[in-house]
Every structure is written in C-alpha cells, then in structure tokens.
Amino acid sequence: MSDQQLVPDWLSNPDVVLLRDVATSIVHLAGVDGLDSFTLPYPASAQRALNALVLQCLRNGARPPAGVPEMVRWARARPLGSWPLDQLPTDLFGAGDRLIDKESGEPAQLCHELAVEGHGSSTGRQYDRLVIQEALQACRAMSSPESYTAFRRLLVTRPVLTEEDWREVSTDLSLDPVRFLIEEIYAPVPLGHRRDGTYLCCHRCLTLLTPLYDKDWWCERDQCRYRGPAPHGRKLAASEVGDVRQLRKPLRQFVTGPGQAETTLEAELRSMGLAVEMWPGFDAYDLRITFPDGWVWAVDVKDWAHPGLLGRSATTVRGEPPYDEACWVVPRFRVRMRRDYLDIFARERGDRASGLRLLTDDQLRRAARLRLRGERGPNASIAPTDSPRTTSPKNGARHA
Structure with missing residues (x-):
C-alpha cells in the first residue's frame, strides 16, 4: 500500500464538504445578484449550506449564523481556521484564507476553487473548460492551429475591450473560426466597476479594477494584491470609449x-x-x-x-x-x-x-x-x- 493511500481523503472530510457547500452557495449568490444586494428567495444552495453550517455549529456548542446574510459576513470576516469546525484538518488552509475577500467583498479565488457543481467540478472550471474545448474543436475543424493560438493570446492580453477594440477584434481574420465564442465570452461591464464615469484597468494584469469605498481600487488577482497596490493602467472614460466589455469571470x-x-x-x-x-x-x-x-x-x-x-x-x-x-x-x-x-x-x-x-x-x-x-x-x-x-x-x- 502506498503512503498516499494511508492518508485520509480530506475531500471527504465532513467539514471540508460543508465548506465546499458554503463556497458553492457564495459563488451562486454572487452570480445572481452580487453579495451586497442579494434578495429573497435565496438560491437553494445557499439555504442548504446555511442549514448544514447551523447544524454543525450546534453540535460543536458554537453560536451559528442567524441567516444567509450572516453566513456571508462570516465568509468575509473570519479566516477558515477560526470557523467552529472541529474535524477540519489543521494544515488545510493558511492563516488568512477566507472565502470572500475582506476588502472588496468579492468571492476569493479559493472560494471559486472550492465551489462545486455536479460531480465535484468547480462551476468556474466547467465554464472555462467548455469554452476552451469549443475553441479547440472549431480550430481543428478548420485545420487552423494559428487561430487557436491567436484566440488564447486574445484571452491573455485583452481581457477588456472598448468599442474600438471590439471592432478591431471583429475584423481579425485569424479569429474567424472562434468568432461565435468571442461574442459570448465578452460580457458588458457592470456599472459597479465605474467611478466618476471612468473605468480603470490594472497595469500589471490588464483586468478592470474594482473601486472601493475609500477611493482606492482593488485588483481581483491574488498575485497583484500580493505585490502591493494595483498600478493604474488604462483609464476608460465611458463618454469617450462607449460600451466596455470584459471576459467572464471564470x-x-x-x-x-x-x-x-x-x-x-x-x-x-x-x-x-x-x-x-x-x-x-x-x-x-x-x-x-x-x-x-x-x-x-x-x-x-x-x-x-x-x-x-x-x-x-x-x-x-x-x-x-x-x-x-x-x-x-x-x-x-x-x-x-x-x-x-x-x-x-x-x-x-x-x-x-x-x-x-x-x-x-x-x-x-x-x-x-x-x-x-x-x-x-x-x-x-x-x-x-x-x-x-x-x-x-x-x-x-x-x-x-
């Protein structure tokens, strides 16, 4: 028997399963209305996660969250190691790991990785793999590996498109086999990304920054936040650039x-x-x-x-x-x-x-x-x- 077989499967640990259910519900809530504005009725996944969390807290003699909003506040304010889950492996999460980013209120990358749907596949991973698979099939059908490479570079180097950018991409012949995908994967940017009529991109990762209440800006990428405040990149005044699109979150x-x-x-x-x-x-x-x-x-x-x-x-x-x-x-x-x-x-x-x-x-x-x-x-x-x-x-x- 290998050493790995002797190690208990932590993915089957009841407290890990519970946290994954909570993470799944948070991703669903964020996708429906945003975590600051969700309303009744809650998605069924959120109510199931709350019920399981309340039951586990009662078993452990801890005060449970009073409802879905408080469960979400827990996910933002409390590192996972401080949750009243006595069966959670001690080395599983870092000291500062949370399901929701403390500054922005957005689901953390860890939350997306823990979130599951169906047979244990991350909801985000399902979407991004489907898109990539569709692109591969379309480019193979046209015997055009260069189109696939161009598509991948587009996703890496241009996560945000203005109306002018959109026209440029729309006339790029190398992207013809995946045109149908490009029209689906770039979505209109919510107004919450705009401050004083202007969007701001991160100079490092090129994605849109999120305005915070204190006039600062927040980058969704872990690596950017680790390196310090996000450097300001392109400023996109809505009155000048028109509609702005960005790649979908996954x-x-x-x-x-x-x-x-x-x-x-x-x-x-x-x-x-x-x-x-x-x-x-x-x-x-x-x-x-x-x-x-x-x-x-x-x-x-x-x-x-x-x-x-x-x-x-x-x-x-x-x-x-x-x-x-x-x-x-x-x-x-x-x-x-x-x-x-x-x-x-x-x-x-x-x-x-x-x-x-x-x-x-x-x-x-x-x-x-x-x-x-x-x-x-x-x-x-x-x-x-x-x-x-x-x-x-x-x-x-x-x-x-």
Whole structure:
C-alpha cells in the first residue's frame, strides 16, 4: 500500500464538504445578484449550506449564523481556521484564507476553487473548460492551429475591450473560426466597476479594477494584491470609449491569469536564446521549450490558491508533441504566501500523475540557465530526480 493511500481523503472530510457547500452557495449568490444586494428567495444552495453550517455549529456548542446574510459576513470576516469546525484538518488552509475577500467583498479565488457543481467540478472550471474545448474543436475543424493560438493570446492580453477594440477584434481574420465564442465570452461591464464615469484597468494584469469605498481600487488577482497596490493602467472614460466589455469571470481567473504567467515565461525564455512554442499541438500543454542541442521541455503553468486541490487535479503532461522532460509550474508568489505549497502538492498528487514535478517559475528559469551553461545534473532538470532519464533527442527518444 502506498503512503498516499494511508492518508485520509480530506475531500471527504465532513467539514471540508460543508465548506465546499458554503463556497458553492457564495459563488451562486454572487452570480445572481452580487453579495451586497442579494434578495429573497435565496438560491437553494445557499439555504442548504446555511442549514448544514447551523447544524454543525450546534453540535460543536458554537453560536451559528442567524441567516444567509450572516453566513456571508462570516465568509468575509473570519479566516477558515477560526470557523467552529472541529474535524477540519489543521494544515488545510493558511492563516488568512477566507472565502470572500475582506476588502472588496468579492468571492476569493479559493472560494471559486472550492465551489462545486455536479460531480465535484468547480462551476468556474466547467465554464472555462467548455469554452476552451469549443475553441479547440472549431480550430481543428478548420485545420487552423494559428487561430487557436491567436484566440488564447486574445484571452491573455485583452481581457477588456472598448468599442474600438471590439471592432478591431471583429475584423481579425485569424479569429474567424472562434468568432461565435468571442461574442459570448465578452460580457458588458457592470456599472459597479465605474467611478466618476471612468473605468480603470490594472497595469500589471490588464483586468478592470474594482473601486472601493475609500477611493482606492482593488485588483481581483491574488498575485497583484500580493505585490502591493494595483498600478493604474488604462483609464476608460465611458463618454469617450462607449460600451466596455470584459471576459467572464471564470476565463479571467482560469485562463487570463495563468496565461499571463505563461507569456511572461515565454518572453523570458526567448530572451535566453531558447525556442518557445506556445500551446503546441492544439494546447497539448502550455510551453514547448527547445534548447540549442534539441532537448525539449514541456511545461504546463498553473495558478491555484490551494495546493491540495491543485495536487488532486494533477495528471501527466500529454506526450504529443514529444518532449524529453516535463513539469508543472506555479508562480513563485504562491510558495511565498504558503511555504508548504510544493510539499502539499506532492502529497496530494495522485498516482496518475506519475511523479509529476511542480516548480516555481523562478526554479524553471534557473534550471534553464544552468542547462544552457552546460550543466546536466538534477539542478538543470525539470523531471523528477528519481525518474529514469530519456536518451538524447538526437536518437529519437521522447517521453510519452
């Protein structure tokens, strides 16, 4: 029996199931009316989550929330470790983890990751995967991998579109196979994003900032908030730019965010003199990196708040186009926020991942530099140190 089989499945823990139900209800409430303005009748998921939370509080001798509004206030004010849930694993959440961002009142990324629908799939993940799958099918049908690459770059580099931007995108012939998707995935921006008639974009991640009550602005991306106040980018006066559209939330969270980490790595690796192909083989993986001697790395970039949930999602990197070594990469700020991030990922990674290694983007860049300098030891590798190495690509060997 493997060590992993000896570890209890925390996803089946009653308190974890309860928190996931609460997270699901918060996402549903935010999607219906916004957390500051939801009204009766509440979505059924919210009432079910409240009933379960009240029952658990009574069992533990704690005062329960009086209703759905108070449950939402709990999610914003109380770190998850302080909830009266005595069966919750102590190392599962960080000290400051909340379901709702304290400053903005928006569901946190962790909340979206915990939220489930149907057979345990995140509601947001269902939507973004459906969109990507539709794009893949449309571009394959037209034998146009360049259209798929253009579509992915659009989602990464242009999460916000003015009327002029919309006209430009609408006449881009490379996007013709996915035109029907673009019309659906960009939605009108709510007036709540506007202050004094103006929208403001984040200079770092390009998404729209949310105005706060104290005249400050809030960025929805964890990485931006970790790095400090969001730098102000494009100012979009409604009277000048007309209607403003933005990508729907699941795409901004699960495609735009990680995609910006991907394109940043692309630029940095190219500056080292490496050949980098983005989303090769109709998105078999994110980056295909070729060294001057023909050695190939395959990299998938992830940006999840919870390392355990990321570990549970781990699978081997697809074998085509072929490569010599493969890994997953996470932005370094995740590990700085939570020092046990890589260890928890490795602990929760399933057997189907075959020892898949998770590196920070810093570690990947360092390994690339070392390999370029001629080192061939483990520090210049992205494969698991205990896995067999392939032979030289000149001999045609590749991992599947």
